[in-house]
Structures are given as C-alpha cells and as structure tokens.
Amino acid sequence: MENWRNVVLACVLSLLVLFGWPIVANHFFPPANPPATKIVKGKSVPLPAPGATPAADAPAAIRAREVVLKDSPRIVIDTPRLRGSINLRGARIDDLVLATYRETIAKDSPPVRLLSPSGTADAYFAAFGFAGDGVTTPNDQTLWQTQDSLLAPGKPVTLTWRNDQGQLFTIKLSVDENYLFTIEQSVANLSGNAISVRPWSLVSRTGHSKDPSTWTAHTGPIGTFNGATNYDVNFANLDGQEPGFFARIGGTTAQAGTNSFSSKGGWLGFTDKYWLTTIIPDPAKTIDANFRKGEGDRYQADFSAAPVIVPQNRVARSTSHFFAGAKEVTVLDAYKKNQGFANFDRAIDWGWFIWFEKPIFNVLDWLFKLVGNFGVAIILLTCIVRGLMFPIAQKQFASMAAMRAVQPKMKELQEKHKDDKQKLQQELLALYQKEKVNPLAGCLPILLQIPIFYALYKVLMLTIEMRHQPFVAWIKDLSAPDPMTPLNLFGLLDFTPPGFLAIGVLPILLGITMWLQFKLNPTATDPVQQQVFSIMPWIFMFIMAPFAAGLQLYWTVSNLLTIAQQKWLYSRHPTLRAQAGKA
Known part of the structure; x- marks a missing residue:
C-alpha cells in the first residue's frame, strides 16, 4: 500500500510539473523564438514572420507605404547596413530597412523594416526640431530645404528653414557605417532681439511591440537616466494602467500615464527583442525626458534640452544622436565605449547576471x-x-x-x-x-x-x-x-x-x-x-x-x-x- 501511495504521489507531482510549467514559463522564461521553419513531407519550409510588416506579408495598411513615400520630397539613405529616406516635410527619419537582416530565412524574404512614415500601418519615425516662446519655429508640416540628395557615411546632409522673423534653423544629419545618426541642430538669430529656443528630439511608434515583454526579456519603452537603465515602464502604463502586483513588490518606478524623467545625459526610446530606436542627447547636458501616449495607438519618447538665450547675430548649437538598428552586442559595446553613451549595452536586457552572460x-x-x-x-x-x-x-x-x-x-x-x-x-x-x-x-x-x-x-x-x-x-x-x-x-x-x-x-x-x-x-x-x-x-x-x-x-x-x-x-x-x- 505504501508503494502504491508513493507511485500515485510521484505521478501527481509529475503532472503538476508537466502542465504547470508552461504557465510559469510563458511569463518568467519564454521558451524560444517562433519557429522559423515547418517540416512538410520531410523537408524544411520557411514560415512567414509573425511580426512582419503589412507590406511584407499582407496588404493591410491605412495607405500603401509606396503612396505615402511619394507625398513629399525625400533624401535617400544608403549605408552598408541601412536603406531608406529622410522626409523633408517635418525633418523626419521615417523610412528605414535593415539591409543585412531578413524577415524570415527564405532566400526571397524582404529585409526587416524598422521605420515607416506616418499614415501607414505600423508608423514609426524619429523627428527633430525646435520650440520657443515668441518665435516662430518649424513644425511637422514645415518643408525643409536642402542642396543634398544622399545621406551616406562621409556624406552628411544639411536641412535649412528660415522664418519671417529673421531666424535661420539648420539641422545637419550624418550617419556612420552601422546604425548611428548624428543630429547637429542650430539656430542663427539674425533679428534685432534676443530669442529663447530649446531643441527637441522624439521617437514615435504605432502600437505595442510584436515581441512580448516578459520577466526575463523587456520590450517597449526603455531608457537610461542618471546612469541607471530603466526597464520599469511598459506600454500598459502609458495606456493608463497602474503597475502590477509583482512590479510594485519589485519597487517599480513606473506610473500610470506619462512617465517623466530629468537626467544628465542618458538615452530613451523603444526596444523590441532584436531592434532598437533611441534618441541620445549630449551626455553633458541636462534634459527633460518623457514616455507618453499620443492620439489613438501612438506612443512617444521625447526629450528637450534647457532653453537657450540666443542674442542677436549669434548662433546656438546642440548635438544629439539617433540610433536605429539591430542590438548587436559588439556594436552597442563600441558606442558605449567610444561615444560615451551610458549603459548602452544594457539596451539588451541581460538582467542581474550580465557579468556572467x-x-x-x-x-x-x-x-x-x-x-x-x-x-x-x-x-x-x-x-x-x-x-x-x-x-x-x-x-x-x-x-x-x-x-x-x-x-x-x-x-x-x-x-x-x-x-x-x-x-x-x-x-x-x-x-x-x-x-x-x-x-x-x-x-x-x-x-x-x-x-x-x-x-x-x-x-x-x-x-x-x-x-x-x-x-x-x-x-x-x-x-x-x-x-x-x-x-x-x-x-x-x-x-x-x-x-x-x-x-x-x-x-x-x-x-x-x-x-x-x-x-x-x-x-x-x-x-x-x-x-x-x-x-x-x-x-x-x-x-x-x-x-x-x-x-x-x-x-x-x-x-x-x-x-x-x-x-x-x-x-x-x-x-x-x-x-x-x-x-
């Protein structure tokens, strides 16, 4: 009788592990990436990417991307790792694919698309501009002027716009051979009075990440503020939800609605499992940074520097960066070391055991x-x-x-x-x-x-x-x-x-x-x-x-x-x- 009881107990414990483990694992230890292939009649057949963009896998879109891309003049982006264009209306980087990565393992698979213009499904873009009191600044409908036609490593482009009050706004963009854009913003005050302006940068995306955010792998809003990387804020918080029970037990800093930070240097943006977009201010400057929800299903990460007084006949300048690409370990490490981007390697959610992993x-x-x-x-x-x-x-x-x-x-x-x-x-x-x-x-x-x-x-x-x-x-x-x-x-x-x-x-x-x-x-x-x-x-x-x-x-x-x-x-x-x- 004792042995039978032991056998029954062993079976019960086994069933608990067998059926209970998937529930626990899906939250704490997500098993693996979605299958890349399916065996059909003994042969491997590539599967479509479950998170691919509508243009890659289906025709669903607000408007076709090809149509939207023709709505405004553009500058071509062509680097060893990136292909796309800059929208001169609003000075937006809103068309970007990763040339060295494919959606699936199929030979004819399209490259991974990271950024798409506003007005398309999965709209995702970065924008740069100026704000000021008592001065007309460029907005999202401003058509910037340029003499350049190509942005490539060693070939920067310069965008200009002049208001009717005597101010000349300039954005100079350059790109390296990987995924980093350098943004040099300046305003020349040619009027008779001093003005106050502050440069800003933002990343806007539509919808949540297609990669689930779990206990071991964070996706969604991410940033480093005052030397500490923040994985606490998620899309649900921006939607208005309070942090969950386990998050509160763990001491989360997230709150429902807009999450704001004041930081010296740092960076912020959005991360998927493999892809990252982040805006990076001057490490020496103090910024006001925000994660917020916009209209509909739009989410935004933005920062602005402190206001700068520009006397007449003077020029105010600021430099920031924009990263858009794959979270390659050596690339992130190099930017951390060479550019001084604090904790940039932490864009990969290594967790507590980074020292061993x-x-x-x-x-x-x-x-x-x-x-x-x-x-x-x-x-x-x-x-x-x-x-x-x-x-x-x-x-x-x-x-x-x-x-x-x-x-x-x-x-x-x-x-x-x-x-x-x-x-x-x-x-x-x-x-x-x-x-x-x-x-x-x-x-x-x-x-x-x-x-x-x-x-x-x-x-x-x-x-x-x-x-x-x-x-x-x-x-x-x-x-x-x-x-x-x-x-x-x-x-x-x-x-x-x-x-x-x-x-x-x-x-x-x-x-x-x-x-x-x-x-x-x-x-x-x-x-x-x-x-x-x-x-x-x-x-x-x-x-x-x-x-x-x-x-x-x-x-x-x-x-x-x-x-x-x-x-x-x-x-x-x-x-x-x-x-x-x-x-």
Missing part, C-alpha cells in the same frame, strides 16, 4: 567565428564547460558509484528500521560517515551548471547574433524550437501538433540521454524519489520541447559527455562497477 556570449561568438557554425560552437562550448568541471564531476561520480556500492547495506537498514524513521536516519548517517560517502555530492556539478545553462538561455533568447543561425539538416534556426516531430511523421502528415505536443528530435534525444544518465546513477533510497527520477527524463522531454534548439543541443551533448565520464570512471574502478552491478 556576456562572457558566455563572447566565448560562443569567438567559437562561431572560428568554426562558422553556431551549432558546432555550442557543442564546443559544452565540451569546454564539461572539461573545466571534470575534476568536480570526477569526485561526484566517484561518490555516486560509492553510493551504489553501499546500496545493499542501506536496504538492510531500511528493512531493519522500517517502522522507526528517526532511527533509520541516524543509522544511514552513521553508514555514510563510515563508508565516507556523501549523498549530496552529486548536486554540486548540477548547481554549478545552472548559471551556465541560464546564461546560454539568455544568449539564445536575446542576442540577434543567434537569430536565424542554422545547425545541420532540418535545424535552420537554433533560436527556435526543433521543428521536426514524429507526431506528424516528420511532416508527411498534413497536421501541425500544438506547441505543447510538438516534441522535436532534439528533445527526444535529450530525454533518452537523460534516462541513460540516470540509469548509471545510484538508486535512490526513497521510493518516491526513485519514481520521480524514473519519469523525470520524459517530463523534461516535454518541458524542453518549446525551448530553443540550441539549448536542447547543449543539454543533450552535456548528457552524452556525462555518460562518457561515468563510463570512464567505472572503467578505472572495476570494483565499484561490480559492486554497483550487484546493487
């Missing part, structure tokens, strides 16, 4: 550049980790083998004191001391691997360097789940299993290798514990199915190396192997 990324990225395949790089990283942990693992396996060797004595004690649990525990402790074994020794390597596993999870989830990276055969994206599942006969059946049941080949291999690894471990003294261990590999097979294929690959290879180490240990200690076999 970035070194893991750096090693993985170095291995990738060495071998040219991120899957092989993950395998090499796993070998390095297991190699560094080998001395500890050797002690662990020796202790576990010794535990198997004392199993007969432990069973004798369990039979002898089955009615006296306290006496049994005392006798077991005495046996452990006499035989010099530690039942908890096997926990240390597992505990040491947890931060490595979590760091790899964050790297696969957040870094764009992992996006759409293939491994071998059907695995075309290591940041997405393994798409090949036997539930539809590897795509031969016209049936797509739900995510919970879409168990790919890698999760199956993970479960099998985990089961083989547990088979070499000593038998647990507690029947419930033993029952849990016996079904845990198959539970983890389901749990890991929605996670990134790269993470599944790491765990599977780690299991294989662990099995090899255990076999090697038993080969060196045949007496332990024999004793374990008798147990």
Whole structure:
C-alpha cells in the first residue's frame, strides 16, 4: 500500500510539473523564438514572420507605404547596413530597412523594416526640431530645404528653414557605417532681439511591440537616466494602467500615464527583442525626458534640452544622436565605449547576471567565428564547460558509484528500521560517515551548471547574433524550437501538433540521454524519489520541447559527455562497477 501511495504521489507531482510549467514559463522564461521553419513531407519550409510588416506579408495598411513615400520630397539613405529616406516635410527619419537582416530565412524574404512614415500601418519615425516662446519655429508640416540628395557615411546632409522673423534653423544629419545618426541642430538669430529656443528630439511608434515583454526579456519603452537603465515602464502604463502586483513588490518606478524623467545625459526610446530606436542627447547636458501616449495607438519618447538665450547675430548649437538598428552586442559595446553613451549595452536586457552572460556570449561568438557554425560552437562550448568541471564531476561520480556500492547495506537498514524513521536516519548517517560517502555530492556539478545553462538561455533568447543561425539538416534556426516531430511523421502528415505536443528530435534525444544518465546513477533510497527520477527524463522531454534548439543541443551533448565520464570512471574502478552491478 505504501508503494502504491508513493507511485500515485510521484505521478501527481509529475503532472503538476508537466502542465504547470508552461504557465510559469510563458511569463518568467519564454521558451524560444517562433519557429522559423515547418517540416512538410520531410523537408524544411520557411514560415512567414509573425511580426512582419503589412507590406511584407499582407496588404493591410491605412495607405500603401509606396503612396505615402511619394507625398513629399525625400533624401535617400544608403549605408552598408541601412536603406531608406529622410522626409523633408517635418525633418523626419521615417523610412528605414535593415539591409543585412531578413524577415524570415527564405532566400526571397524582404529585409526587416524598422521605420515607416506616418499614415501607414505600423508608423514609426524619429523627428527633430525646435520650440520657443515668441518665435516662430518649424513644425511637422514645415518643408525643409536642402542642396543634398544622399545621406551616406562621409556624406552628411544639411536641412535649412528660415522664418519671417529673421531666424535661420539648420539641422545637419550624418550617419556612420552601422546604425548611428548624428543630429547637429542650430539656430542663427539674425533679428534685432534676443530669442529663447530649446531643441527637441522624439521617437514615435504605432502600437505595442510584436515581441512580448516578459520577466526575463523587456520590450517597449526603455531608457537610461542618471546612469541607471530603466526597464520599469511598459506600454500598459502609458495606456493608463497602474503597475502590477509583482512590479510594485519589485519597487517599480513606473506610473500610470506619462512617465517623466530629468537626467544628465542618458538615452530613451523603444526596444523590441532584436531592434532598437533611441534618441541620445549630449551626455553633458541636462534634459527633460518623457514616455507618453499620443492620439489613438501612438506612443512617444521625447526629450528637450534647457532653453537657450540666443542674442542677436549669434548662433546656438546642440548635438544629439539617433540610433536605429539591430542590438548587436559588439556594436552597442563600441558606442558605449567610444561615444560615451551610458549603459548602452544594457539596451539588451541581460538582467542581474550580465557579468556572467556576456562572457558566455563572447566565448560562443569567438567559437562561431572560428568554426562558422553556431551549432558546432555550442557543442564546443559544452565540451569546454564539461572539461573545466571534470575534476568536480570526477569526485561526484566517484561518490555516486560509492553510493551504489553501499546500496545493499542501506536496504538492510531500511528493512531493519522500517517502522522507526528517526532511527533509520541516524543509522544511514552513521553508514555514510563510515563508508565516507556523501549523498549530496552529486548536486554540486548540477548547481554549478545552472548559471551556465541560464546564461546560454539568455544568449539564445536575446542576442540577434543567434537569430536565424542554422545547425545541420532540418535545424535552420537554433533560436527556435526543433521543428521536426514524429507526431506528424516528420511532416508527411498534413497536421501541425500544438506547441505543447510538438516534441522535436532534439528533445527526444535529450530525454533518452537523460534516462541513460540516470540509469548509471545510484538508486535512490526513497521510493518516491526513485519514481520521480524514473519519469523525470520524459517530463523534461516535454518541458524542453518549446525551448530553443540550441539549448536542447547543449543539454543533450552535456548528457552524452556525462555518460562518457561515468563510463570512464567505472572503467578505472572495476570494483565499484561490480559492486554497483550487484546493487
């Protein structure tokens, strides 16, 4: 009866983990990117991007982008990484695609579109201008003048506009070879009186990010103010919602409605998982910054500097920057170091363990550049980790083998004191001391691997360097789940299993290798514990199915190396192997 109760308890616990984990994981640990491919009749077929712009995937739009782009004169943007144009009406950067990134892995997939002009679906743009009291300043309908036709690295453009009061406003834009625009604003006061003006910059977007904001990966409004990066504000707050219970427990600074900050330097804007737009003031100047909601479904991040008095026949100047592009680790790090942008690397939500996650990324990225395949790089990283942990693992396996060797004595004690649990525990402790074994020794390597596993999870989830990276055969994206599942006969059946049941080949291999690894471990003294261990590999097979294929690959290879180490240990200690076999 006792054994049946233990079996039932083990089954109940397993079901709780199996069905409860997806609910917890979706909030705290989002599993992976959406699948990049689908297996159809045994072949990988690219899937459309779920967050692609309407022009890329569907005709839905307020007005067609091509029509809106013809409404006003424009200056072409052409860099190694960016393509697009500047709208001379309103001095807006509102047409931008990322030339080196595609929406999907399909060969004919369009490039990722980041910015779109107002009047289109998913309107998203940056604008720069001036405000002042008693002076006519340019507005969103102002048509700026220029003699230039192309913005490219080393080829800046200058926009000018003159009011009827004697002031000449100028915006000079330049761009580097990556994603950074430099904005030099000036106003020349040619009137007979002093004026007061203040330059401003803004980023405006329509709608929430298509990437969900979670506990481990923030998307939405983001900024660094007075040296601290703020992930607290989200779109729901700008919509008027108060911060949630867990946010308040964590000490959020967000509030319902407009969120305002006063900061020396810093930056602010909007982030998706992989893409970032942010306006960056002069690091030496104090600004007033805001996240706010505009009309309809529009959201805005803006800042303005302190008012400047411009005497007659004088010129006031200010410099700011605008970043629009991919959150590449080395690029963000370079801007932080060379431009002095505070915490710019924190545009990637590394979290508390950035000190450990970035070194893991750096090693993985170095291995990738060495071998040219991120899957092989993950395998090499796993070998390095297991190699560094080998001395500890050797002690662990020796202790576990010794535990198997004392199993007969432990069973004798369990039979002898089955009615006296306290006496049994005392006798077991005495046996452990006499035989010099530690039942908890096997926990240390597992505990040491947890931060490595979590760091790899964050790297696969957040870094764009992992996006759409293939491994071998059907695995075309290591940041997405393994798409090949036997539930539809590897795509031969016209049936797509739900995510919970879409168990790919890698999760199956993970479960099998985990089961083989547990088979070499000593038998647990507690029947419930033993029952849990016996079904845990198959539970983890389901749990890991929605996670990134790269993470599944790491765990599977780690299991294989662990099995090899255990076999090697038993080969060196045949007496332990024999004793374990008798147990």
